[in-house]
Amino acid sequence: MTTPVSSTPAVTTAPAASTPDAMAQLSGNFQTFLTLLTSQLKNQDPTSPMDSNQFTQQLVMYSQVEQQIDTNTNLKSLLAQGNSQAAALATTYLGKNVSVTSGQASLAGGAANWTYSLGSAAAATTLTVTNASGQIVFNGPGETASGAHAFAWNGKDNNGNALPDGSYKLSVAASDANGTAVSASVASAGTVSQIDMTSGTPLLVIGSMEVGVADVAAVGN
Numbered sequence: 001m002t003t004p005v006s007s008t009p010a011v012t013t014a015p016a017a018s019t020p021d022a023m024a025q026l027s028g029n030f031q032t033f034l035t036l037l038t039s040q041l042k043n044q045d046p047t048s049p050m051d052s053n054q055f056t057q058q059l060v061m062y063s064q065v066e067q068q069i070d071t072n073t074n075l076k077s078l079l080a081q082g083n084s085q086a087a088a089l090a091t092t093y094l095g096k097n098v099s100v101t102s103g104q105a106s107l108a109g110g111a112a113n114w115t116y117s118l119g120s121a122a123a124a125t126t127l128t129v130t131n132a133s134g135q136i137v138f139n140g141p142g143e144t145a146s147g148a149h150a151f152a153w154n155g156k157d158n159n160g161n162a163l164p165d166g167s168y169k170l171s172v173a174a175s176d177a178n179g180t181a182v183s184a185s186v187a188s189a190g191t192v193s194q195i196d197m198t199s200g201t202p203l204l205v206i207g208s209m210e211v212g213v214a215d216v217a218a219v220g221n
Helices: 019-042 052-091
Strands: 097-100 104-107 112-118 124-130 136-141 147-153 166-175 184-196 203-206 209-212 216-220
Touching (some): 147 166, 166 184, 166 209
Antiparallel strands (some): 097 184, 112 147
């Protein structure tokens, strides 16, 4: 009697493979599976036939894998469409003056400007500027009255050293006479000169900094 050939499918997973490669691999495995199954059916023992439920389950498994590959293909297509639409939206900001609410501002030629607003009067306010690495390069007292205020920074640290042009972030911490924190918000403004798509997500280039579209609070001409 001929020894039955195992009909266990050789389905392999390759997370890094592209969808066409994955589908081609699945197709090759399926053809091998059918060849083995046909051989086993031809050489099965008539007194102990194969359990049809076994290879039916294996066929179902192949179908599920194929559906998953198709789903991944559709998701990639949707993501590509989303990125394309985001890039098209970002281009509408070119040449526009925008207000940025991430706290970032571009230091150029020894000047960076922010506005900040206090929700109520404060007893003490501290302004802190950090560089792109998150290091504190400047801190000092700020205004304490409720409402909007302007902060013009000359690009020098607390030791009087001029810092290089780049992106810097302003943080505002304020508290009242009881030590309770006072709400504060920070904004800066600049003109969008170009769109950076190298990361796949559009970033607006303003001076020497890059910000996401979600950080834009207002757009002007």
